[in-house]
Amino acid sequence: MHFSDRIPSNLEKLLIQNLSNSVSTPAVSKEGSFRIELLKGLNMMSIPVKTSTPITAKSLAQQLDATLVIRLDADNQEFVGYVPDHFEATNFDISGGMGVIVNLMAEKEVTFTGQVWDNVSAAPTAKPLDSSVWAFSVVFDRSLTSPNVPVLIQNMSLPHSQPYQTTTVTGSQKGMAIAVDQSQHSVVNVGDIIQVRMGNQRWRYRLSPQDLENAFAHLLLTEDLRLPNQTTLLQNYPNPFNPETWIPFHLAYDSQVNIEIFTIDGRRIRSMDLGIMPAGKYIDRQQSIHWNGRTDVGERVSSGIYYIRLWTDEVSAMRRMVILK
Incomplete structure (x- = not known):
């Protein structure tokens, strides 16, 4: 059985419903295939079928050539991000009904084949807001700093900006900070200054057009980026x-x-x-x-x-x- 329905991927409904994992584990029914059209840039999507091989953030990123995959951890109410080649310690399983954010460098059409979920239906089409970067990640390398010092990351170019949610992995010298605006308004702009603070040390980095296209920036906390302690x-x-x-x-x-x-x-x-x-x-x-x-x-x-x-x-x-x- 083949389904020709095209499932819209940038959906506010999915962002609100699936990212909060409000869909219970779906029952599966007949075998089918679904095509999903993804735009260049940020997309919201969910997997419409139970595939024979379990899908993870890593395998999905490889299949889509995605630069970033994000899900919401409903238990902790925190976003979890995966960045190929830069931050892979958080690789996670993607199940039916789970909404994920993916960033693509080009438009792509992808087909998923497997057992169709009975109670996961397509949401109505919702037009994305221009090309705003409404989800963004900062990957930082803290090999030159103490692993026990708390990390505070903030966009200094936005008025009244709040620190990003930060994730570190035990035993890793890397960390990640994530910002997501569920109304799909930009969280970063070209030229914005990202500040990393650890104790009394601070580093600053200015975002480039390539960073925004990737939907993430990789910061090496070196002496070049470190701010002076005195004028x-x-x-x-x-x-x-x-x-x-x-x-x-x-x-x-x-x-x-x-x-x-x-x-x-x-x-x-x-x-x-x-x-x-x-x-x-x-x-x-x-x-x-x-x-x-x-x-x-x-x-x-x-x-x-x-x-x-x-x-x-x-x-x-x-x-x-x-x-x-």
Whole structure:
């Protein structure tokens, strides 16, 4: 017996009903095949038949070429995620009536064959909301940190954002954080800053278009991403210089940043309002502050000793520099 019905996959009904596991274990009936059309990006789906071989998050991800599979653990009311090649310790069985979220890199039509569930019916078609990323995962490698320190992960770019639900596996150096919006509104955007906090250490990562397409980001908590513990004005380079120089600094917290340059007798000749800047390390020429050796009115300054002052909401720091012509 063959069923030609196409089962819609992005369904709010499935999101509310099947993800909460409100469907009891279904009875099985006749043999049949069902085709499911899946869109590029995030989809909600459930398995319409009992297949001869049990389906797991790993086997489903392989069958769909999915980058992410998520289910809801109804007992703990927590989402459980599986990311091929990056976070596989949570591989789980997928049974009839269980709703799962999958992310695909391209449209795909897949056929499932097996014993048809008697009491699992297709929900009415529901149009997904644009291409919003309404489910997202962060996989982090904590090999350089203590495994006993609690992990807090948050999207710093969203106002009033709450920490993500975090999962760690005993004996593993990796962890996962998951955010899901059941109304299917975006939980992340390109350029958002994800912060990982463990004790007094913090790391920040800016999301790329590829991260959003994958519906997950893999963070290596290395020194490059670690935030400084204190705001520091570093020595400008080159120094001595002529005619321009770069002024690097560390910023411990998001803050208003201002730079002032003074002559040796204390006369201010240049001021720069950089606005509110996110915490981070501003070291290279693309990120540090550039000074072209001119005053606020555009006059070139003469050779001599000058002083730089960095102002933030919490810190004021000063360094000496030399122009040599």
